[in-house]
Amino acid sequence: MARGRGRLAPYLMILPSGLWMAVFFLIPMVLMVSLSLQTGNLIEGFRQTFHWQNYTDGLNTYGDKFVRSLWYGLLATVACIALAYPAAYWIAFRGGRHKSTYLFLLLLPYFVSFILRTVSWKLVLTDNGPILGPLRGSGILPKDFHILDTSVAVVSGLAYNFLPFMVLPIYVALERIDHRVVEAAYDLYASRLQAFTRVILPLSLPGVFAGVIMTFVPVSSDYVNAEVLGGPQNTMIGNVIQTEYFNNSAYPMASALSFSLMAILLVGIFAYARTLGTQDVLEAAGR
C-alpha cells in the first residue's frame, strides 16, 4: 500500500462507479420523487406543482393492492423459510462430501431465466397441463380442481422463484456454526431439541434475517408472478405501477406509487431489524 502518494488512489478507484451510481441510481430517484409531485399529462407535459394529493390518492385508490402485495410477500417469505431451513440444515450438518452438489442442485433454477421459470411453473399449474391434467383425469384430484388464477398460484410461484435466495444465506449461517459449540451443549446435557432451539437456531438467525431481506423485498414488489399466474383477481401493487406507467402514462401517479412502495418496504425492513435486535442491517445484508 502506497500510503504517502496513494491518498488519492481510493477516490480514483471509486470515482467511475460512484459517478455511474449517482447518475443512474441517485439522480433518477430524486427525479422520480420530483415527478411524483407534478401534475399534467403526456400531451400537455408535466409541471411541478407539489401536488401531494398524488400520494393520498394513490394510497386511497390502491391501498388494497399495497396490503395484498405485503400479504403475499409475507406468505411467500414464510413459506420460503419453512421450505428452505430444513434442507439448508441437512446440507450444512449432514451433507458430508456432497454439500456443494446439493447446493448446486438447489440453485439449478437460476440457470433458467426468471420469466421462463414462471412460465414453466404456470405449465405445472395449468388445468390440462402435463402434471394436473393426468392427475385430474385419473381421479386422484377432483375434476373441478383448479389452482391457476388463484392467490395460491401466485404465492407458490413467488416462493418457487425466490427459494434459493433463502436457502443460501441460511446455509451459510449454519455452515459457519462451530461444531464444538453444539458439542458443548450436549456435554452440558442438552437434549437434541434444546441444542437446536438454544444453540443452533439462534446462531443461524442472521442467515434467516439476510434471507428475509433478500426475498421479502423482491417478492412484495414483483408483478410477473401475479400477471402470469394470478389472473385479474390477484394484481399486486407492481402491476398497478406498471399499468400506470405504460398503459395510462400517468407518470406522477406511478412515481408516487413506486416511492410509496419503497418507503413502506424500507420502513418494514428497519422495523423488522429493530424488533429482531440485529445490530447492523448493513452487515447482515452484506454477507
Place this chain on the structure above:
Amino acid sequence: MTTLTTTKTPVRGRPARPKRRISGLHAYTLALIAWLILPIAIMILFGFNDTRSKQNFEWQGFTLKWYAHLFDKGDLTTAVINSLTIALLSTLITTILGTFAGLALGRYRFRGKGSTNLVLFMAISCPEIVMGASLLSMFVTFNLPRGYLTILVAHVMFSIAFVAVTVRARVVGLDPAVEEAAQDLGAGPWTRFRLVTLPMIMPGVVAGALLAFVLSIDDFIITNFTSGSTITFPLWIYGSTRTGTPPQVNVMGTLIFAVGIVIAVVSARRNMRAPR
C-alpha cells in the same frame, strides 16, 4: 425436531459419514430439489413436443424440429442476441468498475466510505420496480429515447453493487504484506496491481463477473422499464405469454441452461484445483 437425525449419538466433531439409510431430512431435501427441478424438466421436455397448436402444454409426440427450426422466429433470435450482447458488455463494464470499487472499499479508509457502502446497500436492496420506475422517470423528464443503450446503462447500474461487494469480500481476506513486499522489491503501482493484486483477487472478480452476467441476462423488470422498442429474451417471452409461448423459447431456454451449467461446473472445478 427429534426426528431431525437418525443417529442415536449426538453430533460430535465433524458430522459422521453419510448414513446408508436415508433420513427424513435427507428425503425432504431431495424432494425439495425435485420440486425445484420439475418446471425446468417440463421446459426441456416441451422443447421436444410436436405441438401443432399455438399453446404448448399438451404432449403430442417427440420431435426435434424445434431444434432444427430454432432461428425461424427472427425477432426471437434478435431478442436472444440482444440479451447476450447486453449481458457481455454489461459484464465487461461492471466488472472493471465494480472491481476497482471493491478494491477501494476493502483496502482503504477514505472519506465517504460509509455513504458509498450505504449506496451499495440501497442498490442491492432496492425493489427492482422502483429502480426501473426511477430510471424511466429520468428518461421521461429529459425526453431521452429508450433502447439498447438505456438497457445497457441500467444493467451496469444494478450489477455494480454486487460485483463491488463480491470483490470487497475477497480483498478483506487478503494479506496486505504481500503487496508491500512487491513494493519493496521495486514494483510500481501498475506492475503491483497487474502481477500481485489482480491474481490474488481473481476468484472474487470471476465470481462477480459471473453474477453480473446472470443478473443481466435474466433481468426482466428493470429492462421492461428502460427498453423502449428494443426487445430482449425475457421481454420476448413475457410478450408471448398472452398468445402462447412457442417451443423455440423452450429450446433457447434449454440451450442457455445447458451452457450455463457447463460454465458453472468447469469454473467450480478450476476453483477447486486452484490454491486458495
